[in-house]
Amino acid sequence: MSISERFITYYRETFFSWDEEWLQKFLSTIITPLKKSFRINISKISIENLLIRLKNQGYIPFETWISNVFSFERTIDFNPFERRLGFSLEHLLWYIYIQELAAAHSVHILSDWKIHNDSFLILDMASSPGWKTTQLSEQYPKSFIIANEPTRERIPQLLQNLDRMGSINIGVTLYPGQYFATSPETFDRILLDAPCSWEWTIFKTTDAVKNWHIKNVKTISRLQEKLLESACISLKTWGEMVYSTCTLNQIENEWVLDSMMRKFPWCFEITFQKRYWPHIDGTGWFFVSKIRKLLSVEGKKLKIQKNINEEIIPLSKHEQSLVFDFFHSSDIQEYVFYKFKHKLLAVRLSESLELVRNNFYCMRFGEEVGNIEEGKIVWTHYAGKTLVSSKVPSMILPDDEGILDLYFRWEKIYLNTNLRWYINLYYDWQRIGLDYINETGILSNFFPPSWRRK
Ligand SMILES: C[S@@+](CC[C@H](N)C(=O)[O-])C[C@H]1O[C@@H](n2cnc3c(N)ncnc32)[C@H](O)[C@@H]1O
Incomplete structure (x- = not known):
């Protein structure tokens, strides 16, 4: 694959003028596929327990610099029921989430690596496919999160991810991010994982390479400035936000931040900033900065809309x-x-x-x-899934991968019981969720049909 000369020239002049060897190292790394990684949802399962489960299924996990994120490979000999990680029981039960290492970092930066019990209102301004929304929900379990996404085609994937991970503290809205400028001083935390020029997809497709042009980058950076301005207005004073992109150029990163600082002098401070280089950090391309609001800024407040969700x-x-x-x-x-x-x-x-x-x-x-x-x-x-009724009895599915596989394929399973009601179903000490035993003793699988194994 040939990388556009325009791209190489920009990176040489901006970052590597002092070292051609590093430029070549960077260029050779960016066309190599990234190592896959997953994040463990520690509110559901301990890291040790999860790793044992995956190793038993033939996965080899490797530690990364984020304690609950692991990269992985697979051993060659699989048992017949082994599937891609995305179809494993652990993935279906929201124990793990396949996510790129650097991208998993921005929510940690926002939350200072802690789980918060505050009742915050949080805005995820550009949320699909929801990788970071689900992470926000884990780090801020008692807060309410608005997952906003204006691109209609990207909504189904967001909803599917929220379904799997649970969205008990999430509302989905469809506004262009600029709209939130009409709600000044509203959010305690904001994540703006901005739409960007998709440079990082270079290793997947030649499009980003062919189409790389400084004009396109500048166009997208104007949108990013508007989104950041909207976030600045709608953030509460003393609130914090993260601005991140999966690009490395300065135009979509430092320039956007500089424009914010010029627009609102003395109102914000940047408390953290990092650029993740694939050839240095061993991650995908990523830029993240954390911003604190010191003073309120002017926005155009809309009339209070009463009862907009009247249904x-x-x-x-x-x-x-x-x-x-x-x-x-x-x-x-x-x-x-x-x-x-x-x-x-x-x-x-x-x-x-x-x-x-x-x-x-x-x-x-x-x-x-x-x-x-x-x-x-x-x-x-x-x-x-998220709620547990202690009125509902528990039943255990026989400890047999074959039966679990039948369950995930929606095949008929008879359970030896006179019970004809809802049950909490368990398998291998893991609670799978709520199901129902019908009048003929057959277990009705309540998993959403779209999760069916084929
Ligand atoms: C980098 S992706 C977000 C990835 C997401 N945060 C995650 O971790 O799964 C950027 C998103 O911004 C959305 N977007 C595009 N224009 C927007 C706008 N004007 N306001 C808000 N979001 C926008 C895109 O549709 C895209 O889904």
Whole structure:
């Protein structure tokens, strides 16, 4: 693959004028595929336990400089049920997330590597496919996160990822990021993982190489400036945000930050900044900077919009009693239930829920845990994913990969029990989720059909 001369000249002049050898090293690294890596969701499983499980399936994990992110290879001899990591039980149960190492860093930078119990309102301004949204949800489990994505074609992938990882504290909105400038001083934290010139896809496709032109880079940097300006306005004073891109050029990074500092002098400080070089850091291309807001800045405030999500409404008394037929109150004390048409939504309790419901139109609000049909609730898989009902009995699927495989293929499985109700299903000490045993004793798989193994 030949790399565009324009690209090489820009990088030589901007970063490597002092060292042709390093330039050549950089150029040879960027056309090599990246090592795959995954992130472990430590709120679900310990690192040790997860690594043992994967090693038993023939994966060889390698430590990285992020404690819960591992790169991996596979051994050659697989057992017949072994699948790609993306179809493993561990992946389906939200224990792991396949994510590039440097990209996994930006949420850690925002959260200072900690899990926070604050009830923040967080904006993920450019969120699809949701890698970092799910990470925000792990690092800020008690906060409410707006996952915003204006590109319609990129919504299905976002929703699919949120489904798998759980979206109990997430609302999805479809605004151009510039829109948030009309909500000054609103968010405690913002992640702006900006749309960029996709330089990093060089090793995957020749397009980024062929199309690299400084004019295109400057065009996208003007959009990035507007998005950053919007983030600056909508961030609360003393709030923090991360601006990141998966490009290394200065035009989409330092220039965008410089323009913010010129526009709002004395209002912001940059508290962290790093450029990840593939030939030095062994990662994908990435630039990340962390910004703190020191002073409020001018924005154009829209009229308060009351009840923009008017179809998302609180439950009636009768509907609430149906919820309590299924859950003990202690099971759900941290959640609030709403209704959208016939759908039952569960959302983690948070101080900003009403602010969001009144001001930002959400195409998704929390998790769809049931359907209200003819005065009763039919619970879905999601009712057992994040929420756990202690009224529902547990059953264990026989410890046999073949049976698990049948389960994931939606084949009929008979369970030796007289029970005909919902069950919490376990396999190999792992809770798979909520299922149902029908009147003929067959286990009805409540996993979403799109996750079916083929
Ligand atoms: C680098 S990707 C985000 C990746 C995502 N944060 C993740 O980790 O999975 C940038 C996203 O910005 C979206 N985007 C494009 N124009 C936008 C705009 N005006 N406002 C907000 N987002 C925009 C793109 O559709 C794309 O999904």
